[in-house]
Amino acid sequence: MFCVKRLFIAEITVALVLILTVIGCSKNQNAFLPNVQVNILLTYTEFNFVDISGNSIEFLNQGYKGNGVILSCADANIPQFYAYDATCPYEADYSGVIQLSPVKNYTSPTNTIFNSGFTGTCNKCGSTFNLMNGGQVIKGPATHFLENYYVLTGSGSITITN
Numbered sequence: 001m002f003c004v005k006r007l008f009i010a011e012i013t014v015a016l017v018l019i020l021t022v023i024g025c026s027k028n029q030n031a032f033l034p035n036v037q038v039n040i041l042l043t044y045t046e047f048n049f050v051d052i053s054g055n056s057i058e059f060l061n062q063g064y065k066g067n068g069v070i071l072s073c074a075d076a077n078i079p080q081f082y083a084y085d086a087t088c089p090y091e092a093d094y095s096g097v098i099q100l101s102p103v104k105n106y107t108s109p110t111n112t113i114f115n116s117g118f119t120g121t122c123n124k125c126g127s128t129f130n131l132m133n134g135g136q137v138i139k140g141p142a143t144h145f146l147e148n149y150y151v152l153t154g155s156g157s158i159t160i161t162n
Helices: 001-022 042-052
Strands: 040-041 056-059 069-075 081-087 112-115 120-122 129-130 138-140 149-156 157-162
Touching: 001 120, 042 069, 042 157, 056 129, 081 149
Parallel strands: none
Antiparallel strands: 040 157, 056 069, 056 112, 069 081, 120 129, 129 138, 149 157
């Protein structure tokens, strides 16, 4: 009788753990964009530029609607990188794009913008976002952080994925 009770309790515990796992794996509630496939592998030149704290690269024609994907280095010593979709969270039609200021007197490779600033600004609503701290809003009408992507580092490379 004692073994039957223990078995019953074990079955209930396993069932609860499975239910909580399924609930916990639901879509990120902070996400605002429809899911699109992102898989960017940085080249050696791009890696060297972004491996400096405060530098960012925007990959044009990537991410949602091809609005771009931004990779920022918050701390090169750790290393700590953030990657965001360049779509503004404020615009209901997803038409706002976060733009970076290109590095002066430097020609970025095709379909990229190299930036040495800490912020990006929406071309429609004017909201400004902190690229070094999770994509949080600094000023403007936007209230949500930028959509984040995963950044994988290792073996002298950086991969941005979702």
